[in-house]
Amino acid sequence: MRTIIVFIFSLMAFAVAAQPNTExxxxxxxxxxxxxxxxxxxxxxxxxxxxxxxxxxxxDGTLYYVTTIDGQTEVAQAxxxxxxxxxxxxxxxxxxxxxxxxxxxxxxxxxLETDGTQLLWQFLDSGESSVLIDSLKIGYxxxxxxxxxxxxxxxxxxxxxxxxxxxxxxxxxxxxxxxxLDKMPNKPLISYVSKENEDWEIKSLHPITGxxxxxxxxxxxxxxxxxxxxxxxxxxxxxxxxxxxxxxxxDWKKVHFKDNSxxxxxxKILNGITRLAIxxxxxxxxxxxxxxx
Numbered sequence: 608m609r610t611i612i613v614f615i616f617s618l619m620a621f622a623v624a625a626q627p628n629t630e631x632x633x634x635x636x637x638x639x640x641x642x643x644x645x646x647x648x649x650x651x652x653x654x655x656x657x658x659x660x661x662x663x664x665x666x667d668g669t670l671y672y673v674t675t676i677d678g679q680t681e682v683a684q685a686x687x688x689x690x691x692x693x694x695x696x697x698x699x700x701x702x703x704x705x706x707x708x709x710x711x712x713x714x715x716x717x718x719l720e721t722d723g724t725q726l727l728w729q730f731l732d733s734g735e736s737s738v739l740i741d742s743l744k745i746g747y748x749x750x751x752x753x754x755x756x757x758x759x760x761x762x763x764x765x766x767x768x769x770x771x772x773x774x775x776x777x778x779x780x781x782x783x784x785x786x787x788l789d790k791m792p793n794k795p796l797i798s799y800v801s802k803e804n805e806d807w808e809i810k811s812l813h814p815i816t817g818x819x820x821x822x823x824x825x826x827x828x829x830x831x832x833x834x835x836x837x838x839x840x841x842x843x844x845x846x847x848x849x850x851x852x853x854x855x856x857x858d859w860k861k862v863h864f865k866d867n868s869x870x871x872x873x874x875k876i877l878n879g880i881t882r883l884a885i886x887x888x889x890x891x892x893x894x895x896x897x898x899x900x
Contacts (some may be wrong), residue, residue: 626660626675626680627658627897628657628658628897629659629660629895629896629897629898630650630652630654630655630895630897630899631650631651631652631659631660631662631672631893631894631895631896632648632650632876632877632893632894632896633648633649633670633891633893633894634646634647634648634649634892635647636835636885636889636891636892637890638837641863642850642860642861642862642863643839643841643850643860643862644862644863645848645862645863645864645865645892646864646865648876649687651670651672651692651893652672652674654898654899655674655675656675656898657674658673658674658675658680659672659673659674659675659898660672660673660881660882660895661673661703661704661705661882661895662882662883663704663706663707663884664884664885664886664891664893665684665707666887668687668688668886668887668888668891669684669685669686669687670684670685670687670893671683671695671705671706671707671714672685672705672893673702673703673704673705674692674694679700680701680702680703681694681695681697681701682694682696682705682714682716682730683695687891695714695730696716696730699721700719700720700721701718701719702716702717702718702719702728703716704716704717704746704748705730706748706749706750707750708729708750709751709752709753710752710753711729711731711753712731712732712733713730713731713732713733714729715727715728715729715730715739715748715750715756716728716730717745717746717747717748725745725761726738726739726741726743726744726745727739727743727745727748727758739756739772740756740758740770740772740777742775742777743760743768743770743777744760744762745758745759745760745761746758746760746761746765746786747759747786747787747788748788749788749790749797750790751790751797751814754771754772754773755771755814755815756769756770756772757769757770757788757799757812757814758777758788759785759786759788759799764782764783765782765784766779766781766784767779767780767781767782767784767799767812769814780812780817780819781803781812781819782803783802783803784800784801784802785800785802785825785830785831786800786831787799787800787830787832787882789832789833789834790834791811791834791838792834792835792836793836793838794811795813795815796811796812796813797811797812797813797814798811798812798822798832798834800825800832802830806824806825806827807824807825807827807828807830808821808822808824809821809822809823809824809832810822822840823840823853825842826843826844826859828844829842829843829844831843831882831883831895833883833885833892834885835885835889836885836887836888836889837889838853838854839851839852840852840853841862841883841885841892842859842883843880843881843883843894844880845878845879845880846875846878846879846880847861847862847880848861848877848880849862850862875899876896877894877896878896878897878899879897880894880895880896881895881896882894883895
């Protein structure tokens with residue numbers, strides 16, 4: 608592995624074709640009497656040209672993400688307290704959606720090979736790597752337990768499938784879903800975005816029983832979300848971040864900056880919010896935005 612400290616970081620000169628130029632910012636997240644607030648933005652990808660995206664916090668609070676290096680995407684890890692990052696993959700292919708595994712030391716990720724093959728792999732801390740599911744072209748995934756992975760499977764339309772690693776059984780539960788798959792806090796459920804109706808919905812799935820329920824309508828046109836440890840869900844639209852607490856709120860609420868306002872400078876940073884991730888402690892949020900021109 609190669610660790611690169613902020614002070615010696617040099618910008619890469621290449622970008623991945625067809626991928627947008629994006630950045631990842633982290634903010635401190637807290638709950639005030641008037642709602643959620645964020646403060647102290649840090650650009651953890653340092654204006655690296657190209658695609659810096661798909662953040663996912665590890666249990667210890669460090670952050671997996673993908674970054675553009677020499678014209679392709681590699682998995683990296685950000686040490687937020689040390690202001691440093693580490694490159695984790697060095698392959699001739701591109702990796703996406705790095706996710707901490709359950710019951711294994713390492714992470715899983717989508718590997719897009721040069722011949723177009725796209726499969727879910729595991730990358731162990733020991734340095735070994737291997738295919739986890741060889742029968743499906745998976746775009747995004749979420750671990751339910753050590754044996755069960757819930758996957759967004761590419762196709763026309765896309766499908767939500769529950770994959771049992773021990774038996775090799777893959778069960779289709781719904782068609783036409785969004786890319787966000789997240790384990791819901793303190794519940795044996797996975798959330799996903801259903802696009803079956805004109806108004807998209809956040810729905811829950813029990814991967815074992817197959818039971819589903821509507822949690823909330825999404826923000827119009829938004830499909831990326833993240834859950835905090837206390838049961839609130841977050842989405843972004845444009846330059847505004849929103850929260851929704853299913854047992855409490857009737858509609859989405861704006862998340863404000865610490866001074867209770869969205870300043871022009873902060874709104875400029877949060878241009879085109881897409882993917883989100885929140886650490887297990889619930890006090891840090893990672894936000895993917897368009898890279899400033």
